[in-house]
Each structure stands twice: as C-alpha cells, then as structure tokens.
Amino acid sequence: MVIVLFKMLVREMGALRNTKIVMKKDQRFRIPRLWSNIELKKYAPSFYGDIVNVSAWQDKDKEGGYYRDYFINAKSYSITNYKAEARGFQGAEHEIFLDLERELSENLLAKYDVVFNHTTLEHIFDINLAFSNLCKLSKDIVIVVVPFLQEMHGEYGDYWRFTPLAVSKLFAKNGLQLLHLKFNKHPNSSVYIFAIASKKPDNWLNVTDFEIELGLGVPKGEMVIGYNAFNSSSILSKFLKKLRVWL
Secondary structure, eight states: OHHHHHHHHHHHHHHHHHHHHHHHHHHHHHHHHHHHHHHHHHHGGGOOEEEEETTOTTOBOSSSSBGGGTOTTEEEEEEEEOOGGGTOOOOOTTEEEOOTTSOOOGGGTTOEEEEEEESOGGGOSOHHHHHHHHHHHEEEEEEEEEEEEOOOOOTTOOOOOOOHHHHHHHHHHTTOEEEEEEEOOOTTSOEEEEEEEESOGGGGTTOTTOOBOOSOOOOTTOOOSSTTTTOOOOHHHHHHHHHHHHO
C-alpha cells in the first residue's frame, strides 16, 4: 500500500513539474516580448512619416494592442507579409506582399521613413539578403527586434540567433549607423535585442536617451545574459528520474 501511494505521489509531482515547465516556457517567451514592447513605446513617438511593419502578420503586440498605435506621429502605416500559411499575407488594407529572400522591386526602394521588424529574421535562412532588404526599404530609420538567446521555435524554420555585435555589424554593412541597442536581462527568460539604426544619424543627435549596449565588459562570474533561461535541471527533477527507474 505504501509503495502504491508513493508511486502516486511521484506521478503527481512529475505532473506538477511538467505544468511548471510549460508555464516557465510561456514566461520565457512572454517576458522579452513585453520588454521589447516597452522599448518600442518609448522611442516610436520620435518617428514621423511613412512607417512599415515588415512581416507583421496581424500587427498585434500580443498585449491586446497593435504596433501601429505605438507610432502616434506616423503619416501612414503599412504592413508586409509573406506566405499565408506562415502567419503571413491576409489581403488586409495597407498590406503588401513581400518576400525578404528576393531582391526588392524598384518601387519599394527607400519607400518608407521607418522600417520596423519584430522577431522575423531568425526564421529567414538568407539572413544577409533579408537584412539588406530591410535597410533598402528605408529612407532613414530601421528598428529590429531579434532573439539573442531563445530556444528553437516555429514550424516554418528557425535558423539564427544574434549577438549585439552581429546586429551592429549588419547595420554597418548596409550603411546604417547604430543609434540604440539594448537587450533584456531578466532571469529565467529568453533574451531579445532591440536596436535602432539610421542612414542619417546627424538628424538624431537631439535624442539624448539612446544607448548602445554591446554586452562587453561583463564582470567575471556575473551571469547576466539569460544564464538561467533554459536551466530545466534541478535536484528534484533528477531525484524523480531516479525514482522512476527504481520503481
């Protein structure tokens, strides 16, 4: 009887642990999204003109709002999407079909004042062409959010993770100067990079709260860049695994 009850306890503890893992996984994705939304809300009102959210799907910010509402000074706001089956093209108003892995058509070159792209680039294999196209779309500003540290996800391909230095180099390669780059440092969370770059950096000298954080010079032994994000092992989980073998 005692053994039966003990086995039931082990099963219940295992189920509870699995529930916690699912919740922890959701948290790991949600925390950087909320953080990047806060960053965008802070800087989006500084930008004017024609603005486009590239590979936007439905333009939702996953907090019940829309990214178009962040850019309160936009003259116009458009979205682009690719394949319908990959959370893509829907035929919505002000929506453009765009494949970032193909050369841009002439009518799209420097079409927008601000180009925004949130967590799409990791899903595109030809990253250099895709990043180049984002920059070519813009007359001036490009804003990107990319994963620095995150587990694989998405049924439509997941190929890349980006360091702050990589993002800086990609902008420089395409003739843009980095204005702002930060990444979140929450424990038990994925890590996103939020970056803004410009083709006309002199126009933004009056913005005093831009920061560039490349992740260098971290004190030895200080684990700040998502160190605990995927640490699913614990004394309890190891103990439960051994118990299952013994029982």
